[in-house]
Amino acid sequence: MQRILSSQLPAYAGRTVTVAGWVHRRRVLKAVAFLIMRDRAGLVQIVVTDPDLRDKLEELTEETVVEVTGTVTINSAAPLGVELTQPVVRALSAPAAPPPFDLYRPLLTANLPTQLDHASVALRHATRRRAVTAAAAAAEGFRATLDARGFTEIFTPKIVASATESGANVFGIDYFGSRAFLAQSPQFYKQLMVGVFEQVYEVGPVFRAEPHDTARHLAQYTSLDVELGFIEDHLDVMAVLRDVVAGMTEAVADRLPGVKMPIVPAEIPAVHFTTALEIAGAPADEPDLAPAHERALGEWALREHGSDFLFVTGYPMRKRPFYTHPEPGRPTHSNSFDLLFRGLEMVTGGQRLHEHADYVAALNGDLTGVETYVEAFRHGMPPHGGFAIGLERFVARLLGATNVREVAVFPRDLHRLTP
Amino acid sequence: MQRILSSQLPAYAGRTVTVAGWVHRRRVLKAVAFLIMRDRAGLVQIVVTDPDLRDKLEELTEETVVEVTGTVTINSAAPLGVELTQPVVRALSAPAAPPPFDLYRPLLTANLPTQLDHASVALRHATRRRAVTAAAAAAEGFRATLDARGFTEIFTPKIVASATESGANVFGIDYFGSRAFLAQSPQFYKQLMVGVFEQVYEVGPVFRAEPHDTARHLAQYTSLDVELGFIEDHLDVMAVLRDVVAGMTEAVADRLPGVKMPIVPAEIPAVHFTTALEIAGAPADEPDLAPAHERALGEWALREHGSDFLFVTGYPMRKRPFYTHPEPGRPTHSNSFDLLFRGLEMVTGGQRLHEHADYVAALNGDLTGVETYVEAFRHGMPPHGGFAIGLERFVARLLGATNVREVAVFPRDLHRLTP
Structure with missing residues (x-):
């Protein structure tokens, strides 16, 4: 399936699409898990309820490259007004090593020399x-x-x-x-x-x-x-x-x-x-x-x-x-x-x-x-x-x-x- | 007067305009002289009949920078279908030294090393x-x-x-x-x-x-x-x-x-x-x-x-x-x-x-x-x-x-x- 960008998702409400990018953040709650994926256009929220995929999130470390196929579902609380549900996730790279600083925080907390060392x-x-x-x-x-x-x-x-x-x-x-x-x-x-x-x-x-x-x-x-x-x-x-x-x-x-x-x-x-x-x-x-x-x-x-x-x-x-x-x-x-x-x-x-x-x-x-x-x-x-x-x-x-x-x-x- | 480019001349037939560029070539005939001026858009033919200006062409050596005000006159034999007549010519640079090779010929006759020496x-x-x-x-x-x-x-x-x-x-x-x-x-x-x-x-x-x-x-x-x-x-x-x-x-x-x-x-x-x-x-x-x-x-x-x-x-x-x-x-x-x-x-x-x-x-x-x-x-x-x-x-x-x-x-x- 042809990949689309995160910014295009609102135009595809109700349809099954494929996106690809980097695992930006994972949040595993009691009943559900969220995978936030980043591509060059922005972020996508992916809702994981399937227990097997939930377990698989373990190895989808932050910055691992993934391709996700799922249904575009309206949710006014999601960043774009939509999120992906019933996802199928395929890793396109080996699990990424943890970055030397968190990329998902609003500001980079590392000092500039450290940032430049890991530019x-x-x-x-x-x-x-x-x-x-x-x-x-x-x-x-x-x-x-x-x-x-x-x-x-x-x-x-x-x-x-x-x-x-x-x-x-x-x-x-x-x-x-x-x-x-x-x-x-x-x-x-x-x-x-x-x-x-x-x-x-x-x-x-x-x-x-x-x-x-x-x-x-x-x-x-x-x-x-x-x-x-x-x-x-x-x-x-x-x-x-x-x-x-x-x-x-x-x-x-x-x-x-x-x-x-x-x-x-x-x-x-x-x-x-x-x-x-x-x-x-x-x-x-x-x-x-x-x-x-x-x-x-x-x-x-x-x-x-x-x-x-x-x-x-x-x-x-x-x-x-x-x-x-x-x-x-x-x-x-x-x-x-x-x-x-x-x-x-x-x-x-x-x-x-x-x-x-x-x-x-x-x-x-x-x-x-x-x-x-x-x-x-x-x-x-x-x-x-x-x-x-x-x-x-x-x-x-x-x-x-x-x-x-x-x-x-x-x-x-x-x-x-x-x- | 606002300078126009040589390529714009045909749109100004009958009007007085100012162009500027380099003396590309001079041709002094018995009754008339031609000054070919080059700007970034092309060549302009300038017709010189005034005896004083004709004499002044002596010091308007090839590659001297000039500004020319004149009348745009239709002449189907001229490169653009128009030429400048009754010109007033003002030099914008000192008379140029002769280039090491002729720039007005269709092909550069100097060999490549010489061209590159005088790039x-x-x-x-x-x-x-x-x-x-x-x-x-x-x-x-x-x-x-x-x-x-x-x-x-x-x-x-x-x-x-x-x-x-x-x-x-x-x-x-x-x-x-x-x-x-x-x-x-x-x-x-x-x-x-x-x-x-x-x-x-x-x-x-x-x-x-x-x-x-x-x-x-x-x-x-x-x-x-x-x-x-x-x-x-x-x-x-x-x-x-x-x-x-x-x-x-x-x-x-x-x-x-x-x-x-x-x-x-x-x-x-x-x-x-x-x-x-x-x-x-x-x-x-x-x-x-x-x-x-x-x-x-x-x-x-x-x-x-x-x-x-x-x-x-x-x-x-x-x-x-x-x-x-x-x-x-x-x-x-x-x-x-x-x-x-x-x-x-x-x-x-x-x-x-x-x-x-x-x-x-x-x-x-x-x-x-x-x-x-x-x-x-x-x-x-x-x-x-x-x-x-x-x-x-x-x-x-x-x-x-x-x-x-x-x-x-x-x-x-x-x-x-x-x-």
Whole structure:
């Protein structure tokens, strides 16, 4: 018999159906026993009255995979309004060993390191599954928004010859006897691809040899990268980012109807860095925003604009990478932006330099390690800009997860290389 | 004025519009000059009669980025049936240096190594852009097919602690002072995630330290990985693969209307390995199919079934990885398959073992390096299977490209680490 999902059961009331999934929990009472089965869509309550099957429940340990054929019976007290009665149960796996922590409780009681040590089991818990599902949905919303605008997806090298973008925190590789590095971002490649497709995006892993053991650093994370040409300035990039964030939150809301997503205003309020310092009560010569400043700005945006989101534009050039485009008429500042969400930096982006001569000047003539990148700007590049979203951190913030590791399936960090 | 794309011009006949793109070619005749501009949608012919602008064409070298405002004028001899007249041209970049090869010719005349040395320019040529566009479309079709079936996208680690799946051809990394490796495939992780989401896929880079310098090997390629649970056997996996390949070819045809795609039969013909040997005229004790055998099978499938595609099932166990599920009743053979396209192997897959005891037996009790992977099978895994498609190779075969490097944007191989 063709298997159906738990979520389809209410449509089959009175009929005999087959479901399959994992033994989520067993409850053996005096006259009756309940088998709660979990599939990818939810839970099913199975009522066991037959004494033989009741005895057999002994070996149907939690997490054993089973196939159950039974009658769909209306019971308003059951989770779906229906339950399966007169079941025939067939095990599809050997009896499962007890998980290292209970998966049927509302919250995982094990601490995070223990969860991560047993990730393949911990991820089966509803809370972990939800976070990883949200990441998948967010990536889907990201791509759908950009596909609708004619962007082209690209797949760029993760093994690179030089570690020049930030200089630090790179992993070294033995590449056929040569020294190479894992890419910290597709920044250079996505810019070059603007010369080919005008508007590109990439969803892929990036690697940071982060020596920080914090709740928001991973050695590998998923970067959602965007770059687009023929812009006027960074404001055009911010308009695309606004739509991308809206598309991502909508996709999460669609996939996880129970999860409350923030509203993305049609136009996200924006303040220049110099104004932001004033709002935050910071000295006018501060070169960057401290976390406390960002929190103050988040409160201000909510109070003044009713918005969870706020753009800060015009960061000082000296705090931005060399390819950043300066602000016309105020070269100490830049055509760059951060997107804050409830007072936390969520996305960084800006307009880039697009003239070869400007790159040479920005690098003071030292092109070591970036020769082929800079050379490409001799061959006609339009004004362009872009941004990058760290998927796991973005989703963690949307969901209010305290640790970015809750959003990754098998996170990698300073101390963790397995499972 | 809001920029429009070249493809939109016919809808604006008689109106004044602005387009932007690259100077593709200049042709200066006696009485008139033509400027051919390229944007992401195509080419525009711009007619220059004004003597001042004609002189200015000198510095509008090929690949310079320009913005052109002019009148859309019907001319049946022009590429789009329209051309721009009375143009005002503004350069958006400094005059471009001459490309190392002509981009306006129908074919790139430079050899492949030269193209790859100057990839950011070579990729602007229509032939290269088409191949990379096909790869993007194929990835989109892959995901759309699986999203419609309720699969969940996953993002798994590319840095792993042990190099055990194939043993050879792995890149070593210095991971915070420990030895680690670049993942050759997400095989183990996608199997474990079947325990969480039942059906998963991943689009991501995989790394092979291939010592072969051939037209089909890359050190990094994009792997499209699928794994699904609650299957009867490998035939269920093959049915999903059929739909995925159909979705991919349809997506390429949609994005590139001029490119002819093969027809994917509603049911792809399948022959067992032992029959395949007979058809190919190979000795009955051959452990694998040689390229000549695969070609013979491709001809047979076309002749007997009118199909460009053929499944070969039941490969000998000794030629398949340890996690392969044997064929019930014939344990020397396996529940595995290859998909051949016009006599070339295109996709490999099969049913996997799902019982812990079977893994221990398959590995002869030696779990070194795969401890956490095998351990997960103690906790209830359904019968499952899957496949992996190498995106660049798949697209190269669909397009008839002779070298897989033509489909990758910045390929990595034994000799190439830049650009």
